Amino acid sequence: MNYEDKIKELVFKAYDYMDVHKYSLCVPLLEKAVSIARENNDILNEMYCKFDLITAYVFSNQAKKAMITFFWCVSQMEKGYTNDEVVYQVIWEYKYILSNMCDYLVIPNEKINETFEKMKNFYLENNISLSPYYSLKVEACQSGIEDGTSIEEYYQKWLTTPVDHKYEDCTACTINKKVDYYIFIGDYEKALRQAKDILNGKFKCGEVPSTTFANLLIPVYSLGKYELAEEFHKKGLRAINENKGLITCTPNHIMYLSITNIEKGIEVFQKNYATLFKNEDDTTTMWFNAACYALFYNIYKKGIENIKLKLPKDSPIYCNDDYDIKTLKEYFFNETEKFMNAFNKKNGNHIISEFLKTHLKVCGC
Incomplete structure (x- = not known):
């Protein structure tokens, strides 16, 4: 078996774990694949493996490693190791990275805003909708990362910017982000209405509705909707017990x-x-x-x-x-x-x- 076949075997095993949301089990497999690619000086294959590894790191609560890995990939792309697949992956991974950067005290806001600017320019260079950029800016505002534009303005830009479905979040995540926005501004009734198609089971994904249940718990309780809050708690806690990736x-x-x-x-x-x-x-x-x-x-x-x-x-x-x-x-x-x-x-x-x-x-x- 040549080294490329060994890499494929490891990556496909990792995909099997990803399919059942066992991301922590993907990590050693993908790290081994990265190591094999590096030993054979195969930069592009190393990048492909690392793109998968970024996803595994993010969803196994190892975002620091994901950031380091992502910025390495971007640096290689800027050195000329690029093709359509690399561009596609970087477009996607910018979203994972910026949705996590605000959670770390060690990362200066200047670095976060600089990364936002690089994302924006990269999207524009590749004729990609800025809808994900505005969505992430709304999240950043909720994390206290200010740049002179209000959260309300970014939210409206997100809603009114035409989407590029190839690079959009799933419908469940998109709705969930809108729910979070209304929770943040204190409009709990509107947050609950916004969550309707998540709560009725129409839309779901690996993280939703678990994150929706969790984020709505205290707001719904404060509205006096005690039975609904208890329902969210029981369903949400059951999901956490079944998937440790939801422990946050x-x-x-x-x-x-x-x-x-x-x-x-x-x-x-x-x-x-x-x-x-x-x-x-x-x-x-x-x-x-x-x-x-x-x-x-x-x-x-x-x-x-x-x-x-x-x-x-x-x-x-x-x-x-x-x-x-x-x-x-x-x-x-x-x-x-x-x-x-x-x-x-x-x-x-x-x-x-x-x-x-x-x-x-x-x-x-």
């Missing part, structure tokens, strides 16, 4: 349980803590800390002083005795404040912290 939805469920079912909240916290306290994405880490703060704050309000927990020994809150509720509450409060302040300083605004606080307020914090 967990904080929303812990927040919800902090006001509806503390015992269940403790169970979900214990089950997911080992993974989430090591999570590399700062936005998810901040929301997880905030959700845990809400949980232990509400336990503390009930007059409970100590609790038995099974947590990993390498965690920063581990102890070999019963856990003090006040200590846990204060720890997660301080961690939440630390991340909120860091994002506020990085962005030069309070967009992220104010949005998070609207959720904590519903939780009684």
